[in-house]
Amino acid sequence: MNKLALLNLSKRLSNNSDHVVQKVKMAIEYPDLFTEKYSESLAERNIDFNFSTEELPWIALVDELIENGFAYEIDWKESPQDICSVVDTLLENKNYRMLDWTWLQDIEDMPTELFLDEISKRLHRLLLTLGYLDIDSDSYVLIIVTLDEMESIKSLASEAGFTILDNFKN
Numbered sequence: 228m229n230k231l232a233l234l235n236l237s238k239r240l241s242n243n244s245d246h247v248v249q250k251v252k253m254a255i256e257y258p259d260l261f262t263e264k265y266s267e268s269l270a271e272r273n274i275d276f277n278f279s280t281e282e283l284p285w286i287a288l289v290d291e292l293i294e295n296g297f298a299y300e301i302d303w304k305e306s307p308q309d310i311c312s313v314v315d316t317l318l319e320n321k322n323y324r325m326l327d328w329t330w331l332q333d334i335e336d337m338p339t340e341l342f343l344d345e346i347s348k349r350l351h352r353l354l355l356t357l358g359y360l361d362i363d364s365d366s367y368v369l370i371i372v373t374l375d376e377m378e379s380i381k382s383l384a385s386e387a388g389f390t391i392l393d394n395f396k397n
Contacts, residue, residue: 233387247291254287296320343395361390
């Protein structure tokens with residue numbers, strides 16, 4: 228794991244939140260203390276003291292982004308209405324322009340990954356994109372960033388040893 232890349236990624240995804248960065252830094256530098264201090268929230272993810280210390284900072288980042296409104300975790304089979312609400316929340320939290328959801332009237336029941344891909348295409352019109360942090364789970368940890376920054380964010384994640392994707396089709 229490239230610690231500096233992960234800390235830079237933490238800054239970028241959290242709009243330079245010192246709180247988020249410090250929590251990730253704690254997970255990197257003091258994994259045992261971090262695991263002990265946040266054992267309850269880690270247990271909700273089925274993470275215990277035997278969890279890989281290499282993965283711990285990534286999970287710390289994910290949880291902090293979610294807790295601070297920079298990301299949102301959804302199930303692999305989420306309802307379109309719930310997904311729209313999540314996207315609205317993420318857009319609002321970053322002061323981005325809201326999506327017009329009138330196109331939903333034309334959508335029949337659609338698998339989650341295709342629906343997310345369609346939302347991402349529509350966000351492109353606003354020069355934004357939808358992505359997700361891969362936590363090796365059947366859920367999506369969604370983020371919204373500008374089109375300009377997605378490639379560098381994916382690159383930083385890769386450099387840190389983790390994955391951020393912006394394609395929902397498998």
